[in-house]
Amino acid sequence: MTHAAIRLRDVTIAYDRHPAVHHLNGTFAAGSLTAVVGPNGAGKSTLLRAMMGELPLESGVIERDVLPVTDIGYLPQAAEIDRRFPLTVGDTVLLGAWRQAGAFGAISATSASEARCALSAVGLEGFERRHIGSLSAGQFQRVLFARLLLQDAGVILLDEPFTAIDARTTRDLLGIVQRWHRDGRTVIAVLDDFEQVRAHFPQTLLLARESVSSAPTETAMTAANLLRARTMAERWDEGAAICEPRDESAA
Amino acid sequence: MSVYHLLIAPFVDYGFMRRALVACIALGLGSGPVGVLLMLRRMSLVGDAMSHAILPGAAIGFLIAGGLSLPAMGLGGLVAGLSVALLSGLVSRTTPLREDASFASFYLASLALGVLIISLRGSNIDLLHVLFGTILAIDATALFFVGGIASLSLVVLAIVYRPLVAECFDPGFLRAVGGRGPLYHLLFLFLVVINLVAGFQALGTLMAVGLMMLPAAVAQLWARTLPVMVVIAAGTAAVSGLFGLIISFHLGLASGPTIILTASLIYGGSILIGPSAAVRKYFPRPHLTG
Numbered sequence: 208m209t210h211a212a213i214r215l216r217d218v219t220i221a222y223d224r225h226p227a228v229h230h231l232n233g234t235f236a237a238g239s240l241t242a243v244v245g246p247n248g249a250g251k252s253t254l255l256r257a258m259m260g261e262l263p264l265e266s267g268v269i270e271r272d273v274l275p276v277t278d279i280g281y282l283p284q285a286a287e288i289d290r291r292f293p294l295t296v297g298d299t300v301l302l303g304a305w306r307q308a309g310a311f312g313a314i315s316a317t318s319a320s321e322a323r324c325a326l327s328a329v330g331l332e333g334f335e336r337r338h339i340g341s342l343s344a345g346q347f348q349r350v351l352f353a354r355l356l357l358q359d360a361g362v363i364l365l366d367e368p369f370t371a372i373d374a375r376t377t378r379d380l381l382g383i384v385q386r387w388h389r390d391g392r393t394v395i396a397v398l399d400d401f402e403q404v405r406a407h408f409p410q411t412l413l414l415a416r417e418s419v420s421s422a423p424t425e426t427a428m429t430a431a432n433l434l435r436a437r438t439m440a441e442r443w444d445e446g447a448a449i450c451e452p453r454d455e456s457a458a
Numbered sequence: 459m460s461v462y463h464l465l466i467a468p469f470v471d472y473g474f475m476r477r478a479l480v481a482c483i484a485l486g487l488g489s490g491p492v493g494v495l496l497m498l499r500r501m502s503l504v505g506d507a508m509s510h511a512i513l514p515g516a517a518i519g520f521l522i523a524g525g526l527s528l529p530a531m532g533l534g535g536l537v538a539g540l541s542v543a544l545l546s547g548l549v550s551r552t553t554p555l556r557e558d559a560s561f562a563s564f565y566l567a568s569l570a571l572g573v574l575i576i577s578l579r580g581s582n583i584d585l586l587h588v589l590f591g592t593i594l595a596i597d598a599t600a601l602f603f604v605g606g607i608a609s610l611s612l613v614v615l616a617i618v619y620r621p622l623v624a625e626c627f628d629p630g631f632l633r634a635v636g637g638r639g640p641l642y643h644l645l646f647l648f649l650v651v652i653n654l655v656a657g658f659q660a661l662g663t664l665m666a667v668g669l670m671m672l673p674a675a676v677a678q679l680w681a682r683t684l685p686v687m688v689v690i691a692a693g694t695a696a697v698s699g700l701f702g703l704i705i706s707f708h709l710g711l712a713s714g715p716t717i718i719l720t721a722s723l724i725y726g727g728s729i730l731i732g733p734s735a736a737v738r739k740y741f742p743r744p745h746l747t748g
Contacts, residue, residue, distance in 0.1 A: 259634055277636040292498065292627050293684045302624055305635040310621040338682055358635075 211278075211361055211393065212237045213258065217267035220250070220257045225447065226265065227253040229416045235395055240388040242408035242424065243397045246437045249414045251397040252284065255364045258395075271362075277306060280360035282351055284367050290339055290347060297335030299350055300325055303357030318357070325353040330379055345376035352380050363387055365396040369403070381407055401428065415439035468707045475703060478593045481604050481660050482699020482717065485669050488608035489653045490691030491615055493674030494684070496650060499626050502671055503558055507565035508647075509654045509667040511542035513572025516588060516658065521579055528600045531588075532655045539651035542568060547647075572663075591662030591714045593703075600659050607656040611649050618642055623684065661714045668718035669695045676725050679732040694724055 213235040220228040228250040235241055243251045256262045258269055259281050271279075301308075303325070304318040326334055329349040339347060348368065355363060365384075369377040385407065387394050398404050404411060404424060411427040413419040415436035420427040468475045496505050515538025519530035546560040553560075576585050596604075615622070624632045625639045632639045650670075657666030673694035677687040702717030 261630075261633065275636075277634070279634065281630070281634045283630050288628050289500075293682055293687060294623070294627055295683070299627075302628070302631060305624075305632075305637060310637055311617070340682075354631075 211272040214270040219265040221265045238391040241410040242404040245414035280355045280358045280363040300353045303354035325356040362393045483696045484608040486695025488611040489670040490695045491688040493670035497674045507561040510565040511568040512539045517572040517575035535655045543647040593660040604656045672721035679728040
């Protein structure tokens with residue numbers, strides 16, 4: 208496991224030339240626990256997907272030190288998985304052992320017992336043989352967290368992990384997030400519950416296409432900043448002019 | 459008429475019936491599992507489109523060989539099917555068209571082109587053979603061809619089972635862990651095409667996909683795990699072949715359509731009595747304690 212910082216340098220990500228993330232600079236320090244918050248359309252998910260290398264950058268770089276992209280655990284927004292797929296809970300969690308077993312390798316006894324531990328850590332002990340189709344949304348989210356536990360990644364990106372999840376599951380899974388933080392992993396989570404952010408996340412990146420504030424949570428999440436973020440994100444101009452490159456010293 | 463005369467005698471007495479039966483079982487072993495995965499990827503209609511896309515290649519093989527020659531038509535079909543798969547993949551990645559839309563456009567063009575090419579040279583009988591197959595005319599060469607494709611499909615599926623299932627289930631995860639998803643997707647499309655080419659001689663371009671999708675649908679109604687689904691699909695295809703051949707032999711019906719109709723009957727029966735069947739809703743059973 209590598210404990211790596213992630214640095215964003217002048218990152219712009221655009222859809223159809225309109226920037227969703229605009230000239231973003233910042234650092235996610237090694238071992239930090241950061242919440243990414245912002246209004247709808249602020250580019251939060253876009254930023255995460257770009258950090259996974261799934262979206263091309265219009266400009267700038269995302270530096271990951273020596274970290275290979277496969278050492279990032281990524282939990283996208285839940286709707287993307289078909290839960291009627293005929294797979295057992297145990298097999299789903301074991302996908303997390305991909306780095307050890309790969310496409311063709313055998314699943315080692317260590318991985319198998321780690322998978323059992325991961326399942327009991329998320330409160331689903333003995334669920335191995337259940338089908339994912341028989342789980343509730345909250346239970347399935349627990350399974351995905353168990354898979355992340357098994358992945359043992361140095362950097363973990365969570366995209367709205369607690370949306371439409373019940374309070375008890377959210378509390379349990381927040382416990383897992385805290386555990387990752389204590390392990391020294393870098394955790395970045397897109398969240399929309401400000402209470403949650405204030406209570407559990409030391410760092411906050413307030414995003415509205417550009418960074419409004421990137422600071423310890425109590426400094427970043429002020430009413431003034433939140434208002435500024437909302438007005439900035441609502442600005443959408445069909446006939447926007449071309450963004451002139453700023454020189455390095457100004458940025 | 460004894461059971462022997464009804465079920466076994468046709469295969470003892472006639473070599474063409476034996477070869478047809480072996481061909482059906484081999485087709486089932488290859489197409490069944492491929493069909494299950496195709497359905498899980500929500501690509502059922504892509505299989506249908508692909509089977510039409512094979513036609514122009516087969517037609518060109520028909521022209522070059524100067525008649526119904528399976529190796530030439532099979533090879534042509536393989537090339538045409540793979541080209542359409544690649545082209546529509548390319549179109550869906552570079553344009554806003556979704557993959558099913560681009561498949562539909564390509565297969566319509568292919569179907570028209572194929573029928574045109576065959577009607578240039580061949581008779582209507584040839585066209586009928588290409589569209590609906592000639593399972594009773596399968597010779598030893600064709601049998602080896604079909605058997606080879608089934609064996610290859612099973613071996614490849616066994617090897618790439620894990621990445622293929624992972625790619626079906628959660629492509630984003632596979633991308634994130636750096637498992638070359640598109641490669642397995644392509645390999646899978648290749649398996650779809652060669653199995654359709656195998657089914658092409660027996661059932662024709664229009665119905666080759668029948669032994670792929672109907673057993674897969676039956677399997678989904680009965681099983682809840684992937685391995686069991688695969689076994690049920692292969693078994694359903696083989697049983698449809700057996701009973702389809704027997705029924706067509708005794709009643710003097712065309713074999714290909716009878717086989718597909720037998721599979722459809724099994725599908726219909728599964729809808730009525732299977733564990734996740736519609737009928738169960740009207741006969742509720744008491745719930746359990748936990």
